Amino acid sequence: MAGHTRPLRILLAKLGMDTHTVGVTVIAHALREAGMEVIFTGLKQTPAMVAAAAIQEDVDVVGISTLSAGHTRSLPQLAQLLREAGAGDKLLLAGGVIPEEDRPLLEQAGVDRIFTMGSDTREIVDYLNQWWSRQPGSPD
Ligand code: B12
Numbered sequence: 001m002a003g004h005t006r007p008l009r010i011l012l013a014k015l016g017m018d019t020h021t022v023g024v025t026v027i028a029h030a031l032r033e034a035g036m037e038v039i040f041t042g043l044k045q046t047p048a049m050v051a052a053a054a055i056q057e058d059v060d061v062v063g064i065s066t067l068s069a070g071h072t073r074s075l076p077q078l079a080q081l082l083r084e085a086g087a088g089d090k091l092l093l094a095g096g097v098i099p100e101e102d103r104p105l106l107e108q109a110g111v112d113r114i115f116t117m118g119s120d121t122r123e124i125v126d127y128l129n130q131w132w133s134r135q136p137g138s139p140d
Pocket of ligand 1: 012017018063
């Protein structure tokens with residue numbers, strides 16, 4: 001985390017009625033183990049709730065875990081809400097059950113990276129550490 005005097009802060013969230021909790025728990029644990037500050041919103045969030053929490057908590061990254069469909073609507077909504085709030089610079093990640101054919105739509109809408117079923121948590125940690133090391137150092 002060269003150049004930074006504080007750890008990366010990430011908000012993890014689950015949208016809508018999706019109650020699959022294993023993946024998000026695994027990710028939260030792996031990122032905490034790697035020294036990141038992890039905030040989990042809990043279940044049944046709306047895109048507006050997640051955008052508001054991301055801004056209030058002043059996170060660097062927003063990560064959505066989605067296994068029960070609906071992501072082609074909710075993720076573009078979330079990306080749009082973040083941009084409208086002037087928070088479009090936050091890294092937006094998604095993981096879970098996301099069909100290959102949905103990727104172009106999500107990427108165009110502003111999802112920066114998608115990690116689907118079977119992703120190695122070390123790959124996710126490495127990706128975040130590399131992204132964080134490219135961000136300007138923060139004075140706080
Ligand atoms: C366990 C399970 C359940 C459990 C969940 C228990 C719990 N508390 O989590 C129960 C039995 C409750 C359940 C219910 C249902 N399930 Co279910 N379930 C599964 C199953 C078998 C495994 C999911 C899992 O835990 N995987 C292990 C974790 C570690 O993997 P993961 O979540 O994918 O996470 C990894 C990556 O995706 C990624 N990742 C995930 N999130 C994030 C977030 C970020 C930020 C990042 C970076 C990475 C990341 O990193 C993780 C590590 O590699 C999957 C099938 C499957 N193979 O995925 C079906 C599956 C997800 N379920 C499915 C369905 C349909 C349902 C039900 C609708 C069934 C029903 N008719 O009732 C309900 C829906 C409940 C709801 N409202 O959401 C479908 C979804 C289909 C779809 N999306 O199109 C699947 C794919 C089964 C199938 N093949 O049809 N389910």
